[in-house]
Amino acid sequence: GISTRQLERLFARYLNSTPKHYFMEMRLNRAQNLLVQTEQSVTEIAMACGFQSTSHFSKVYRSHFGRSPLVQRAKIG
Structure with missing residues (x-):
């Protein structure tokens, strides 16, 4: 029930x-949590977190x- 601008102001405040x-x-x-806590592939994690491609997610x-x-996962494991 609030405007987009009002929502933006509340987030800012x-x-x-x-x-x-x-x-x-x-x-x-x-x-990051999924990389550390699961064995899911980077592609699966990217898709699960709403990214359209693995390359965009990685960037x-x-x-x-x-x-x-991949470096994040290697540092933990």
Whole structure:
């Protein structure tokens, strides 16, 4: 029942973020948990977290965490 602009203002005020950025962080954090806690392939994790391709997922993941999903998995395991 609120406008898009009002939602954006609330996100900025209480979360210091935009809805788009916040949702992307949620997806990436979920992906990181799946990489560490499961044996699922990177492709399966990318799809489970809403990415259209493994290459896009890997690029966004590397940009956010500073390492690729495969390196992340290797560091833990």
